[in-house]
Structure formats: C-alpha cells, structure tokens
Amino acid sequence: MTGQGKRDTARLLADSFKELACRTPIEKITVKEITDRAGVIRPTFYNHFQDKYELLEWIISQDLIEPIRPFVRSGLTTQAMTFLFLNVEKEKEFYLKVSRLEGQNSFFGISQHCLQSLLEEVCEEHRARRERRYEWLTPERLAQYYGQSMVFVMIEWIQSGMTISAEELAELYQYMMSHSLEDALKDL
Secondary structure (H helix, E strand, C coil): CCHHHHHHHHHHHHHHHHHHHCCCCHHHCCHHHHHHHHCCCHHHHHHHCCCHHHHHHHHHHHHHHHHHHHHHHCCCHHHHHHHHHHHHHHCHHHHHHHCCCCHHHCHHHHHHHHHHHHHHHHHHHHHHCCCCCCCCCCHHHHHHHHHHHHHHHHHHHHHCCCCCCHHHHHHHHHHHHHCCHHHHHHCC
C-alpha cells in the first residue's frame, strides 16, 4: 500500500472513530465497531494502529499538532494556539467527549505528549544555534512546561463549554505566558 493509501485508510478509521465517539462512551467503542463503520476488516485496523488510543493519538497529531507546526517553528505562538483552538472548535462534540478520558490513556496525556514532541524539536533547533544560559533549562523541560500549560488551557476551555472564542483564548494564553503571576494578579 502506498503512503497516500495508508494515510487515506488511517483517515477513514479516524473519521469512523470520531463519529462513534460522539454517540458512544469512548471506553465502550470496540475496534470492530470502528472497522465496521469504516467499511474495512479488523486486520486493516491493526495494520495501522495497536488500539483505539493509538488511533486517538494519530488524530490529535494529524488534526491538531501538524497544522500548527509551521506557526510554532516560526515563533508565531498566538497564531499557532488560535489555529489549534479553531480546529478543536470545529469538532467540539468529539473533543468534549475525549477531553474526559482519564488514566493511562487520558486526553491530557496523549495531547501533551504530541505537543511536547513538537516543542522539543523546536527547542533543539534553537539550542543548536546558541550556548545554553541555564544548565537545568533543557529542551525537554521547556517543552514539557509549555506543552502541559497549553493542553491544560485547551482542556479547561473545552470542558467549560468553549464559552469564549478560539481567538480570545489564544490571546489570553499568550497573556498568561508573557506576564508574571504578580502582573496577572493585578488584572484579575
């Protein structure tokens, strides 16, 4: 199967999973239900993914992280966050359901891992260009800190009903990241 064909099949499985997740608790969705809805056989699923949580990771990576990659690499974090939040907003019902996943395969954990991988790449690129000022401040720690904060804000927004626009949330995130706690307390 060509790379494009493999990607098309993965997208078909992803769309099937998204539709099912909007109607059924994710924990109860079976691989058979995903493949039946997608019109493929079970072995096809396992040619692409180990389980539905790896499929969820692929969805997050492809639908949320990859589209913001050029913005993050260019240092355009507000635009990246706006685009990320807009993509979540487009599939509000799906992301509301998956945001409730907890435990080993939590939405927070999967999203944070995907975002942290992108941020680590960017941090490594920057680190290669200059000498490190703080030894403890590694690309991994920096990526983990920002990845966790971005995912935290996204999940809080989703679970609170997305009551503000994606643009406003991105602006608020940028504000929180660019101001000290002391400064932010003055604006409460």
